Amino acid sequence: MNEVEIKKPQESLQDRLAQVIDLLHRHKLVEDLTHRQEGMHHDRVENLVHRQNLAELQRKLDELHPADVAHILEALPLDDRLTVWQLVKSENDGDILLEVSDAVRENLIADMDDHELLAAAKEMDADELADLAPELPRDVVHELMETLDAQQRERVRSALSYEEDQVGALMDFEMVTIREDVSLEVVLRYLRRLKELPSHTDKLFVVDYDGVLKGVLPVKRLLVNDPEKQVAEVMANDPVSFHPDEDGYDAAQAFERYDLVSAPVVDKNGKLIGRLTIDEMVDLIREESESEVLSMAGLREEEDIFASVWKSLRNRWSWLAINLITAFIASRVIGLFEGSIEKLVALAALMPIVAGIGGNSGNQTITMIVRAMALDQVGTGNTQRLLRKELAVALVNGLVWGGVIGAVAYALYGSWSLGVVMTAAMTLNLLLAALMGVLIPMTLARLGRDPAMGASVMITAMTDSGGFFIFLGLATLFLL
Amino acid sequence: MNEVEIKKPQESLQDRLAQVIDLLHRHKLVEDLTHRQEGMHHDRVENLVHRQNLAELQRKLDELHPADVAHILEALPLDDRLTVWQLVKSENDGDILLEVSDAVRENLIADMDDHELLAAAKEMDADELADLAPELPRDVVHELMETLDAQQRERVRSALSYEEDQVGALMDFEMVTIREDVSLEVVLRYLRRLKELPSHTDKLFVVDYDGVLKGVLPVKRLLVNDPEKQVAEVMANDPVSFHPDEDGYDAAQAFERYDLVSAPVVDKNGKLIGRLTIDEMVDLIREESESEVLSMAGLREEEDIFASVWKSLRNRWSWLAINLITAFIASRVIGLFEGSIEKLVALAALMPIVAGIGGNSGNQTITMIVRAMALDQVGTGNTQRLLRKELAVALVNGLVWGGVIGAVAYALYGSWSLGVVMTAAMTLNLLLAALMGVLIPMTLARLGRDPAMGASVMITAMTDSGGFFIFLGLATLFLL
Incomplete structure (x- = not known):
């Protein structure tokens, strides 16, 4: 559709989405009724209402820009999504497929037969075909390539020869x-x-x-x-x-x-x-x-919000498994000090404070660094200077908030030395959090990895194990 | 600068940044030497080298697009930033000020006198002036407004009458x-x-x-x-x-x-x-x-990566303070069960696993929901369906990974019932994490707040306190 021919809808996207959902529900309600009441007369009336609702929904969808239909499809649960997809005019299929997210596209393609796929892809340019090709069934791609002229085929091949995020895969060929x-x-x-x-x-x-x-x-x-x-x-x-x-x-x-x-x-x-x-x-x-x-946050990829439970699990398991191992390590660190905890059970109640604040503070640092790296504002060359600043921030935070928590610990358990150990442990753990918050993304970048990858899980692992070790270690040395 | 007149630099941004930093360091090294060695002869030689370096740096900067200079300024620590800023051709000052981030802009403006500011703002369009005005000294704005014709003044006033992110503040007036x-x-x-x-x-x-x-x-x-x-x-x-x-x-x-x-x-x-x-x-x-x-992550706003320690502290304190309170609550929850921990010290070692996995899983859920909400894919209307899916994912995760951890607990402590309590607590805490991961952003949105705000801190607070309570509660009921 030509850009200037878009009529801007009066309603907001949310409103339109709500309308579609409403029509879908009415449609389903009627379907339920029809199934339950088998009387001849009822049947005919409800069938009529049913058809009217679907027709209204179809009219609504026909008025929308393919990008808006794509948005609605993304926002619908799987069964509703396929109902709407079947109502969409087939001439818009191609445009919509190009607009939806990868996860939803997979869904829609799975619902189409080869004939429909060929029809949808027929109108596409070489660069669009190349976008879609990896997700189409092999024989459909084969058949499509046959229909192209030599230049187009060459362009599709060329676009496919680049990685998804290289310029060669992103360019189009429509030039004057x-x-x-x-x-x-x-x-x-x-x-x-x-x-x-x-x-x-x-x-x-x-x-x-x-x-x-x-x-x-x-x-x-x-x-x-x-x-x-x-x-x-x-x-x-x-x-x-x-x-x-x-x-x-x-x-x-x-x-x-x-x-x-x-x-x-x-x-x-x-x-x-x-x-x-x-x-x-x-x-x-x-x-x-x-x-x-x-x-x-340790999610592998963009998740279709209405993906099946099984797909969601696969997307999240790798980091959960890593988290399980790091949590187990933290637990073994505490295990080392079971004797101390037995003697002074207050340690068990206080240790999560040290670990928790460290995790929060480390997450702040790592988020900032990862952002700045994504914007090319810092490279591995700035490590020292950033580290000095983050350590200074951590030191102030440790002394101030660690002092507060130390005072609270004194008030609760009546032991000055416990309060001092608490303050010292907080300060040291915040310093550790700052150190790791800078070093983890810098190291990942130096190794050529994505510095954001599971950053949150890793920093939390450090501040948990580290926090427990520091606090329980200091307590064992000075309090028992 | 006209878009088509940009010569694309052969070097990448990182390279150019490295060159500027290199020139700056040479400049500083020479400055240090000059300060230390007071001999006449040395002085003159080094002054010469010094000036040559600065001249080379200036030449380098003159070749760059204002947007590139802005990027370099953002990536430099404060003192280097101001050195470079003084070398920039004053005719580019305005363009650069419009390109840099708010935090850096504040920095640069503080370094300029009224005369320089007026000169920089003179060439700007009404919409650009409106962007800059809130950060300029009052009398500079006043003087600027005097120099404008009635139409321009009206436009600046109109642009200033809108919120920063309303269309009225973002539009320009250059129309044919x-x-x-x-x-x-x-x-x-x-x-x-x-x-x-x-x-x-x-x-x-x-x-x-x-x-x-x-x-x-x-x-x-x-x-x-x-x-x-x-x-x-x-x-x-x-x-x-x-x-x-x-x-x-x-x-x-x-x-x-x-x-x-x-x-x-x-x-x-x-x-x-x-x-x-x-x-x-x-x-x-x-x-x-x-x-x-x-x-x-609980950061108030974009932070200049080289901001002063004091500024960083202010940016991060509000959420750290909240986190301190939530950590204290979690600690008091454990405090309730000190008796149980005294009897069975293994509980102290195992409880952070339950809390940690819950926090990680809750963060995955909340990240996904916040994303989908930002893209308008889900509104408060989808709550039920999303909740069902997330609870199902949590149930599977709880039984599978909880089972693994339960088995490990049995292996470590030789108690079947401890293993079962561990599995049950993990499952319940993951269900809690899923529930809160969906409800927190939905509730914030319904209250008209930003659903992302401190999402990570809040979900962690829930899964910590909740996890400790569930695990220690179950243990007290069934193991002691």
Whole structure:
């Protein structure tokens, strides 16, 4: 659907979602009734109401932009999702499949037969096909490739040869190319013959006879300059361009930084091979920050919120298992000091405070560092300076809040020395939390791993075991 | 700087940052030497080297896009940051101030005198001035307003009258408006007379004599249609538009969903008053996801990674204090069972496992729910269904991993009943974690609060106190 033809719905997304759910429920209610009451007369009436509801829902869905339908599908539980999916006009199937999240797409594709899939994919561009191909059944992909012409097939193959987040997999092929030795007047006439321009065309690409990129002609300049001028006079000679094997996220940052709308992609020899557009980059920025949140909490990937229990379990088990091991280690640390706890049972009540505050404080530090690393603000080179600052913050926190908790411990158990041990343990554990909060992501980055990965689980493991050891160790040394 | 004039630097951002830091260090090293060695001869040589380094640094900075300088400033510690800031060409000051994060901007502004601030702000548009105004000294703002013409002043006032994240504060005023009863040829001639078009001009706004928006003319259509045609024939009649009091984040989602580059902002009467562009929206999407990550970890706001220790403390204290209280409550829960722990000290070693796994699992649930809510995928209406699914996941996890840990407890302490209590407590605490992981964000949303706010601290509080109570309670009932 053309961008400018979208009618902005009067209702908010939430409202529209509520309407769809309401219609679905009415539909189901009627279905239930029909099943229960078998009388001829009832049956006919309810069937009618049933059909009316579905028709209204279908009308509602037809009015919506594919992106809105995609959103509604994502927000519906599996059975409702498939009901709605069957009501969607099949000509929109392709657009919607491209908009939904991976988890939901898998769902919808599983519900379609080969014939429907082929029909949905028929209208797609090479780059869109490449996005979808990995999730389609093998024989459907095979059949699709047969229907393409040689150039299209080559483009799909090329897009598939890159990693999911490389520029080569993100670019599209809808470019308007012009020569530098013609006048703007000629360019304007040429464009009129095209009848339609690709979306996000804010610049035309100037190439020579070998297809090598010579510059870009921003549409803005085309419009304000004298049509008698040559393209070469007006074009920008050295535009921001990307290589297909660059990291897509770096490209997205460049789009964000330089406020780009589209940019050329060139190969090693400077030959124009594709184009990146801001809409793909926005999706990437969104995905990247999502995956950061999720991986910090120890979730493997974006989870369809209505995924089956089994899928959810698989997504969460790996980190839960790791957490189980770290919790077991913390437990064994306490086990070392069972003798001390037996003698002074207050230790058992106080030790989780030391561990808990350490975990919270460590999580604050690690969240900040991971954020700054994602934004390229800190590299492994800043480690020392960051460490000094975080340790200073931890020291103040330890003395202040550790002092408070020490006073409370004195008030509860009437022992000054217990209070002092508490304060000292808090301070040391906060220092440990700061140290680990900086070192864990830095080390992961140096090892070439994602610094966000399970950051929260790891820092908590450190501050738990560490906190118990420090507190119980100090108590054993000084109180018993 | 015009977008197309950016020369894409050959080096990556990290490389450029490293170069600047290197030059800064050489500069400082020389400064140190100069201070230490007071000999005339040395002095002169080092002064020379010193000046050469600074000159090289300045040359490097002059070549960079303001957005890149902003990035470098953000990534430098305070003293280096100010050194670099003083080397930056003053004509770029304004652009850079608009690009840096709030925390760093505060820093830079504090380093400038009124005269410099006025010079930097002189070139800004009304919407940019409004962005900056809240952070400028009062008399500078006053003086600035004096220099503006009536229309500009009105625009700044209007932009300042909206909340930071409302559409009215995010829009700009650089619009090209045309009438519907002219031919495309006339529009083309009109544009040529303008000499330059605002950035992100992908559509022209069609208004009537009262300034009411009648439609938009996409530049794409202007280019491909016959110049003889009237604007009214070619324009899109019912474009996506926004109101100034709408939430900016909703607008950003619409930009993302409908792949917009720019969109008109109209008042209640349909009068065109401004324009939103994708670059502002991308910044908003980025900020929004950042603030989600930060607030989940209990950080109040984006922290300048090199902020002073005192500033960091203020940013983190509110949630640390809350955490202290929740940790104290958990400690008192254990206190209730000191008698039981005295009799069976193994309980002290095992209880953190129950609490820890619960906390980890609860964090996974709450992260997922908060994400889905931010994307409008779930509202308070889905509570029941989500709860059922999360409880089912928790039940399986509890029985499986609780069973494992129960077996380990048996192996360690040789008591079957202790193992069974452990398994039961794990299962119940995971169920509690699932319940709270769904209910906390849903309740916050229903109360009109940010569902991400301190989510991690709160869920951990629940699973700690809850876990200790469940485990020690069951143990007291069945083991003693």
